[in-house]
Amino acid sequence: MTAAQPATGRTGSGAPPVRDHSAKRRWVGQSIRRVEDPKFLLGRGGYIADRITPDTLHAAVLRSPHPHARIARFETAAALAAPGVHAVITGAEAAELCDPMPDFGPDPAKHTWRCLAADKVRYVGEGVAVVVADSRYLAEDALELIEVEYEPLPAITDPERALDAGSPLVHEALESNCAYERSFDFGDVERDFAEAEVVVRDRLRWHRSGGQPLETVGAIAEYDLGTGSFTIDTNTLSFTSYLFMAAATLKVPVNKLDIRPVPAGGSFGSKLFANKPAVIAGMCARKTGRKVAYLEDRADNISNCDHHGSDRVYDVELAMMRDGTMRGIKIDVIDDYGAYIQFGVGHHGNALAQVVGPYTIGSVRYRVRAALTNKNQQGAYRGFGSEVNNWMLEQMVDKAARELGLDPVAIRRMNFIRDFPHFIPTGNVYDSGDYERVLDHALDLAGYGHWRDEQRRLREQEGRYIGVGVITAQERSVFSATEFWFWFDEPGAPVTSTPESVSLKVDATGGITAILYSCAFWGNSPETMVAQLVAEEFDCSPYDVSVVYHGSRDGLPATGPGGSRTTVMLAGAVEGASAKIKEKARRAAAHLLEIGPDDLEWADGGFRVRGDPERKKALGEIAIMLHLFKHSFPEDMESGLDASKVFDHPYTTMPSADRKDLGVFYPFVGHACHVPVVEVDIETGLVTFLHYAAVHDCGTLVNPRSLAGHIVGGTAQGIGTALYEEFVYDEDGQLLSSSFMDYLIPTAMEVPELTIGHVETPSPYTPHGIKGGGEGGRMMAPAAINAAVNDALAPLGVRLTELPMTPERILAALRAAGHAG
Amino acid sequence: MAPDTRTISLTVNGQPHVAQVEPRRLLVDFLREDLGLTGTHIGCEHGVCGTCTVLLNGASIRSCITLAVQADGASIDTVEGLAQGGEMHPLQDEFSEKQGLQCGYCTPGMLMRACEILAQNPDPTAAQVREAIASNLCRCTGYQFIIEAVIAAAARMRATQEVAP
């Protein structure tokens, strides 16, 4: 149930005031057409590749065919002399032109990441040189003329072997392939395990997949010799306050670097702080004195996007009582980070935000080891590591149900958290929720009883294997900066800011412009969100709001999309800026109406005198006066009507010194239940969907249709992760899934029609009670589909514990259980 | 030494063009860079994703694995030709109404493919639409609202046909 009182609990003092969400809403909650759409529908999207001009030069990157090798010798003369070539820059030269890439990982000095490899390549596809030419065609011709002599080194690809002593070292300076190791205890783990009546154990393997949006990352850079400034247009702008790191990479002062966002054709995390193309384009622009575009092609991106997803081996123990009560959980996870570790183990912070799922599990031991291997590094992929924890936990719950002879729905229900706000053992809070309501609605939409009957009938009468998966899991939103550094007792930079800013300008006609400072459009509708929120505040039409994006250099602090934070943070920023505008407009109206400001009330797009509604001033009337008629106002009232709000994370608390309490770092937690029904063809390993119901609760929805679209899209990606998608590296470190022929993205035939339900349990702490929900589909689907497949194969004694559940893995499991294919 | 070029004549969205192109120039690059029609996008450059779909003589093709010289004498339709006289095509309008797009990157190719689908079958079932658009990947929407948009557009287009003299 939603909270009606202020938050209590050990760190309750940090909670923001509980809000009243009783006001009727006019625009928030409406499934209006998106304001962004017309330009995209007309083919005028203005993506980065659309901004090439005839004078733009093109860069192409030469990539290593070896997973691990020293770079011995370069011959670039022939390439430099090739037609249309303006520059050839090797990794060694790049290391002089640029400093290492921005890196939030532990000890970046010991696993130095550069835009091009300088002395050693560490994964197939790592860039070793860049050519700049009149066209991409000519640049690629010249790439073929570059001779590189490599001295191959043994490659390490298995994350567990990587941690063994004597394994080939990815980074010699680190003296180990373990980039980070720590074990945390939250709550009384020893007691819960000592008192447990049953301990359920399992080993689980989640292989890496990735966002793979249809548009790759690209940047067009110019270096102005006159001012010493870089201007870079790119489809990634996030963590604005950290762009000083990118400026340092390019060896320019921060205030000489302007990164300007353009719409992106999808991201799903993979464009989050993806600065390498911008750095390469910038470096080339400065070297050639020309405008240079570096647009990744698909081959560049698949092997080198720096945003592969989680790649984990779990050993888990779940302490239970025989009646199904969950007591404690011990999680030992090895995560294969690849050759670099740009975001540290932040993906595990995402896991810790909701590590116990929706259940009253009282204690957690979490041991994480980050392994380095000869693969492209991890980055961000929708869920950022929390979706993996959801999957692991739901696997354990289903296994527990089976071992204890309990119904999978009943075991979940009996362990549900029911009182909110609820602090989980790690210290994070779940602000609100109603998990029973979501579960009941999902089971109803799914036709659960009907499918259980069908499952039985089809098995008995036709020997078919139908499975029903029921998973209940969390979708946290709006991360805090603390999860970057609570991993360390003595963090170098215990940062605490993750702001988002919006500026609102009311022009002389009363028209409103909203300026965003990051929140680069990725497909996540920030313009529509802002337009609806502004319309809610000012009673205008959302289609009359102009939304523009501002570059980084002279913009306000902003963090951008990630962790499903966009809508909540934009809502806070719009609310704050609107309040400032209304405050000034009220005082101005009071002057114009010759009445006290407190005698005015906002209604219907303007201020009117309380009790005398005919005496009013519309926003436009106020605005034109403020813009043009200074003398109508007192001296201390400046002309114009605009305001900005830097909205900081509204609910973050500090971790305890002993790290037994990580504080509140991801407080707005939604919840969902997915119920897929699948059939497994045990002769072929093919999995088909017979039905799929999904109910999500992400608080108040700004645009329900838009959120439903994210649920379907996220579920489609979850289907990919569960059944089809994997970056497959062989033992020798070769990337086998190096094109869309082999990296299999679900088509419309792999994704079923979803039956979607919404529950709205507002957050007590956010504007309108909004929570983030963009990642939710993918945070649920892999767990749900694995559950369904296991349910189908249970009669055969087969249980899949490795994703993706390819036909190969399903058939191998069936063979191992004695069922010949 | 200047590269070898060929002269091609083709019609694009009803406009005739004569151009000199290198034989290796991909049709998608010709449309985007030589003609400035950047509505057609590049997704994979190996013919799998369908983002680059345009119509050639009314049939959908993948312009990333078609050479510009292979379009000599042909009539090409791209997304830029869909809206007429300032009004969106019913498909475009329904994509917006049903929210059949999020990032918009696959959308032009999806729209052109949908034109072909409805030209071949003006009254498809949702299942038929789903199978037909399986040729085009979308990473954002999960396809469901795209299918709804195509079905809705089909109904409107049928109604207009019935009314038209």
Next chain:
Amino acid sequence: MKPPPFAYAAPTTLEEAVGLLTQHAEAEPRVLAGGQSLIPLMNFRLAKPGYLVDLRNVAGLSGIRRDGDILVIGAMTRMSEVERSPEVAVAAPLLAEAIGLVAHAPVRNSGTVGGSLAHADPAAELPAVALALDAELVAAGPGGTRVIPAAGFFQGPYSTALAQDEILTEIRLPVWPGGHAFTEFSRVHANFAVVAVAALVELDGDSDWIRRAALALAGVAPTPVRAVSAERALAGASGDAETIRAAADAAAADLSPAGDLHASPETRRSLARTYLRRTIELAVSRARNER
């Protein structure tokens, strides 16, 4: 991923086209049909022909006609035309079914029958159809025309009996009007086949006995292969489930498929066995229903 430079010609006659292949032999020329297989390879720079001879303007290479008991299809006939053709539906329904499984409709709009056969991807559908039907492939070269039986045409992965200066002009398919089935196992819809099976059966009069069967598999060997032992097991046998299962088992036992990231050799063999069984059953069931 832009293709490397090449010289190019779009001749208007077959003689010209053959002449160009001979004349520019040292440039490693390739024939360009629909380009749906070749151009992706060129974009990856895995294929770098120095000369491309485009057949798009050569007259007489397209078309579908019935010539008695033979269905003749011009090599440059687009797959979409084959898919829509009423003649193909009647005379070679196996081909009609298989062609709908070749990639997606947009690829079939450009791709050609001859292009697919000459490309000889071991997992491709049309080579398996050609093999099952004992097709004849007609090639034109500097020395004239020759007819190559399908059994000798596919020589290895992406390798055929065509000389560098020969052009496939038409394919001749013996009519087999029913009792057909083509199925394939692919990881996602319309993706290349991991395993594909072409099955043709002819039943004996009104009985349930199989007079003859032709079975071809793709994806299990360096070229498409006929499942000879299964064909022998079925000829003169009953079309019952047990016989079919035994035939499929026998055929699978003959295979030594390679493995890749999608399927191990054991899985491929197992899939071949399953799909053979299901496809033969489907062909037999259709043959019965068509009587």
